[in-house]
Amino acid sequence: MAQVRAIAQRQIDAAPDVVYAALIDYEKTRPGLLPEQFTDYQVVAGGQGAGTEVRWRLHATEKRVRDVRAEVSEPAPNRLVEDDANSSMVTTWTVRPVGDGTCTVSIETVWQGAGGVGGFFERAFAPAGLRRIYDAVLARLDAHVRA
Numbered sequence: 001m002a003q004v005r006a007i008a009q010r011q012i013d014a015a016p017d018v019v020y021a022a023l024i025d026y027e028k029t030r031p032g033l034l035p036e037q038f039t040d041y042q043v044v045a046g047g048q049g050a051g052t053e054v055r056w057r058l059h060a061t062e063k064r065v066r067d068v069r070a071e072v073s074e075p076a077p078n079r080l081v082e083d084d085a086n087s088s089m090v091t092t093w094t095v096r097p098v099g100d101g102t103c104t105v106s107i108e109t110v111w112q113g114a115g116g117v118g119g120f121f122e123r124a125f126a127p128a129g130l131r132r133i134y135d136a137v138l139a140r141l142d143a144h145v146r147a
Contacts, residue, residue, distance in 0.1 A: 002112075006127040008134035009106035014145040016103040020078050020095045022145055023105075024049035033144060035136040050074040054082075060129055088112040105141065107134045 012019055022029045027047035034041060039057045046052035052072040059065050068089070070082035078095040089111040096104045109130060 003110055004112075004127060005108065005110045006130035006134070007106065007108045008131045008138060009104055010135070010138040010142060011098060011102060011104050012138075012142045012145060013102050014142075015101050016078060016095045016097045018145050019103055019105060019141065022141060023080055023093055023095070024052075024074075026052045026054050026072070029144065030054075033137050033140040035133060035140070037133050037136075044069075046072070049080070058133075060133070084111075105138060107138070109134075 022033075025048060026043050031041050034056070037059045039059065041056040042054065044053040044055055050073050053069065054072070055067070055069050057065055058068055066084075066089070067086055069085040070091070071085055073081045073083065075081055080093040082091040082093075084090065089109060091107060091109040094106045094108075096106070098104055
């Protein structure tokens with residue numbers, strides 16, 4: 001089994017602290033950032049940053065649906081980690097200042113892929129599909145912090 005990695009990033013014309021505050025708000029802001037590939041979103045515990053537990057279903061494709069139970073930590077300033085208790089999937093959100101009132105937000109997800117032929121196709125196609133989903137999340141985040 002090989003590790004699979006999907007990365008998306010976007011420059012956002014908003015202060016890093018404003019963007020980070022939106023990302024750590026799993027109760028009010030986060031649900032509005034999620035496109036239709038995320039369903040059954042639910043905050044199980046917490047709701048603001050580290051210590052939060054959230055659940056959702058990620059519809060990567062019509063046939064590929066993951067039940068995610070993410071436990072949130074903040075291992076460094078401006079960094080959120082969502083560790084899926086149901087799989088090896090780990091998603092890291094990083095907000096980096098670029099200049100006055102501007103930042104770059106990156107989302108990186110890694111997981112242990114399947115072996116064999118199925119694993120080959122997963123490594124070949126899953127990162128691009130997940131990147132498209134994350135591009136939609138980042139566009140919604142951008143619109144949210146500009147509003």
